[in-house]
Amino acid sequence: MAEQEKAEVLLKVKEKYEPPKEIVERAWIKDYESLYQESVKDREGFWAKVAEELHWFKKWDKVLEWNYPYAKWFVGGKTNITYNCLDVHVQNGKRNKVAYIYLDEDNNEKKITYGELLELVNRIANGLKSLGVQKGDRVSIYMPNTIEAVAVMLACARIGAIHSVVFAGFSEGALRTRIEDAKAKVVFTASYTKRRGKRIDLLPTVEKAIDGLDFVEKVVVWDRGGDVLSEEKGELFVNFDELIKNSSPDCEPEVMDAEDPLFILYTSGTTGKPKGVLHTTGGYMVQTYYTSKTVFDLHEDDIFWCTADIGWITGHSYIVYGILANGVTSLIVEGAPDYPNPGRWWSYVEKYRVNVFYTAPTAIRMFMRYGEEWPAKYDMSSLRILGSVGEPINPEAWHWYYENIGKGKCVIVDTWWQTETGAHMITTVPSYPAKPGKAGKPFFTLEVDIVDKDGKRLPPDTVGFLVIKTPWPSMLRTCWGEPERYEKYWNTIPGVYFAGDLASYDEEGYIMILGRADDVINVAGHRIGTMEVESALVDHPAVAEAAVIGKPHEVKGESIKAFVILKKGIEPSDKLVEELKLHVRNELGAIAVPDEIEFVEKLPKTRSGKIMRRVLKAQELGLDVGDVSTLED
Numbered sequence: 001m002a003e004q005e006k007a008e009v010l011l012k013v014k015e016k017y018e019p020p021k022e023i024v025e026r027a028w029i030k031d032y033e034s035l036y037q038e039s040v041k042d043r044e045g046f047w048a049k050v051a052e053e054l055h056w057f058k059k060w061d062k063v064l065e066w067n068y069p070y071a072k073w074f075v076g077g078k079t080n081i082t083y084n085c086l087d088v089h090v091q092n093g094k095r096n097k098v099a100y101i102y103l104d105e106d107n108n109e110k111k112i113t114y115g116e117l118l119e120l121v122n123r124i125a126n127g128l129k130s131l132g133v134q135k136g137d138r139v140s141i142y143m144p145n146t147i148e149a150v151a152v153m154l155a156c157a158r159i160g161a162i163h164s165v166v167f168a169g170f171s172e173g174a175l176r177t178r179i180e181d182a183k184a185k186v187v188f189t190a191s192y193t194k195r196r197g198k199r200i201d202l203l204p205t206v207e208k209a210i211d212g213l214d215f216v217e218k219v220v221v222w223d224r225g226g227d228v229l230s231e232e233k234g235e236l237f238v239n240f241d242e243l244i245k246n247s248s249p250d251c252e253p254e255v256m257d258a259e260d261p262l263f264i265l266y267t268s269g270t271t272g273k274p275k276g277v278l279h280t281t282g283g284y285m286v287q288t289y290y291t292s293k294t295v296f297d298l299h300e301d302d303i304f305w306c307t308a309d310i311g312w313i314t315g316h317s318y319i320v321y322g323i324l325a326n327g328v329t330s331l332i333v334e335g336a337p338d339y340p341n342p343g344r345w346w347s348y349v350e351k352y353r354v355n356v357f358y359t360a361p362t363a364i365r366m367f368m369r370y371g372e373e374w375p376a377k378y379d380m381s382s383l384r385i386l387g388s389v390g391e392p393i394n395p396e397a398w399h400w401y402y403e404n405i406g407k408g409k410c411v412i413v414d415t416w417w418q419t420e421t422g423a424h425m426i427t428t429v430p431s432y433p434a435k436p437g438k439a440g441k442p443f444f445t446l447e448v449d450i451v452d453k454d455g456k457r458l459p460p461d462t463v464g465f466l467v468i469k470t471p472w473p474s475m476l477r478t479c480w481g482e483p484e485r486y487e488k489y490w491n492t493i494p495g496v497y498f499a500g501d502l503a504s505y506d507e508e509g510y511i512m513i514l515g516r517a518d519d520v521i522n523v524a525g526h527r528i529g530t531m532e533v534e535s536a537l538v539d540h541p542a543v544a545e546a547a548v549i550g551k552p553h554e555v556k557g558e559s560i561k562a563f564v565i566l567k568k569g570i571e572p573s574d575k576l577v578e579e580l581k582l583h584v585r586n587e588l589g590a591i592a593v594p595d596e597i598e599f600v601e602k603l604p605k606t607r608s609g610k611i612m613r614r615v616l617k618a619q620e621l622g623l624d625v626g627d628v629s630t631l632e633d
């Protein structure tokens with residue numbers, strides 16, 4: 001098993017980095033070990049104490065109701081997450097404190113205070129109401145990484161509508177699937193986004209995606225350049241700016257039950273159809289708040305920057321909810337990290353004196369290629385904590401991050417978690433020593449294990465499946481409309497949550513994540529289902545069958561390779577390769593486009609007709625193909 005070999009190499013790395021004294025001194029968590037021990041003895045008591053730091057309209061009657069595999073947290077509690085993200089701060093003297101500093105590729109800056117954000121959110125919330133949106137209705141958001149998009153998310157939460165953000169890099173096919181599955185009543189979009197100086201129109205994609213979907217009643221368009229909306233567009237389209245202008249800046253927050261849905265976020269699974277991960281209000285609020293506070297060690301005057309996009313869970317939890325709940329100032333940035341030059345990000349760290357910086361290993365590896373002279377140009381002495389998320393960080397990238405961005409004075413927190421988990425699950429906290437390449441320890445109250453396929457605990461330094469043995473507040477509650485898919489997380493290995501990752505732990509209990517154990521590929525920190533790409537390929541008239549695998553890639557972590565069987569009479573050609581790539585781009589988006597397409601006559605299958613991607617991958621990488629007893633021939 002390739003993973004075992006990889007593990008053996010990495011496990012030899014015995015390095016451990018002690019945090020600087022100043023960081024320990026100011027940290028919220030000073031003694032991880034003893035607090036962890038305490039937390040597992042009384043899980044409910046632990047989370048209740050955290051929840052008390054937040055505002056509830058009515059306190060919960062019971063912390064946890066665990067009816068395997070369904071959990072309810074803070075049962076009977078009433079709150080509104082936007083109240084904790086906005087009103088609380090405005091009431092506590094932070095009306096004029098900056099909530100977000102937004103930057104576009106031309107370095108145009110826009111700041112919004114907590115007071116202004118609350119007003120904007122309320123205006124949009126009232127606008128939503130005027131469009132007939134009610135508690136429980138779904139609203140799809142297909143917008144670039146901007147303050148406006150965040151405000152729309154919060155406006156939904158304000159009135160109890162369930163938002164479903166769709167990453168604005170997805171194309172019409174992917175967008176349509178998500179709007180259709182959620183049966184969104186309203187879709188929010190912007191006229192365009194910009195990347196590498198190029199305008200990318202979003203409205204035409206939305207128009208194609210909703211064609212024939214009668215349940216979509218309105219499309220609200222943020223017409224950034226004032227050039228896409230006109231009378232001829234018709235009644236379906238609403239101008240975002242006018243909607244805001246005509247609405248009141250006051251809107252009472254909807255009283256939400258702790259278990260009322262907050263949002264759906266689609267993520268790739270092992271079938272062709274993405275799953276709509278559902279998060280609810282109370283537990284998600286509590287755990288995103290508390291992990292933001294303790295893992296990023298946020299204090300009143302901190303400037304925080306998470307480089308993710310609001311289209312992913314990292315953006316939801318650590319650009320929006322968890323960060324606002326802590327009332328700090330954070331950056332939100334639109335466009336490419338290295339445009340107009342590879343100094344873009346570091347210039348922001350210098351200019352805004354960023355203290356906590358959270359990004360993905362793929363970005364770090366990209367900057368490694370540009371060379372250390374880029375970060376060296378800037379004064380980054382404000383940095384204290386560096387975070388990593390989305391994929392395993394290889395020790396080489398870890399060291400580069402530590403030396404060139406952190407200048408050897410920062411702490412790195414490597415946070416393992418998922419769309420499904422809602423918030424950090426495995427990491428070290430800043431006061432606790434970190435080990436390069438290893439995510440670290442279970443977060444408070446969590447019991448994590450590495451097991452074989454029967455659920456038996458494996459000895460240290462052995463690769464197995466990562467499972468979580470106890471429920472946690474921000475866990476997904478179900479998959480939208482597909483409870484059986486939800487239950488699969490908990491019955492793949494009966495009794496525990498099956499994360500779908502391969503991992504290993506060392507003699508000190510540090511957990512190292514090795515990658516996915518299923519048919520999900522992680523390209524540049526983005527989850528892509530092999531079956532989604534295969535379906536997009538098969539959808540092309542020239543393609544009879546397709547199989548997709550992930551291959552190790554120096555920068556992206558993994559890249560996509562597709563094996564394609566053409567229909568009878570169709571000749572392979574380079575032109576066809578390009579056409580198929582374009583087809584996938586149009587169906588799913590740029591992130592899902594295979595780097596390589598190989599035309600083949602046959603695909604390895606089991607006797608029951610399932611493609612054995614494992615065999616393809618082993619052949620491609622020149623590895624032992626392993627057990628092939630189920631192979632057709």
Ligand code: WTA
Nearest residue numbers: 389390391392414415416417418419513516
């Ligand atoms: C991977 C992103 C190693 C993992 C928050 C997981 C990681 C998937 C890490 C979830 C990490 C995330 N180290 N691998 N620190 N963080 N992953 O749902 O394979 O987009 O299952 O959530 O990313 O991806 P998702």
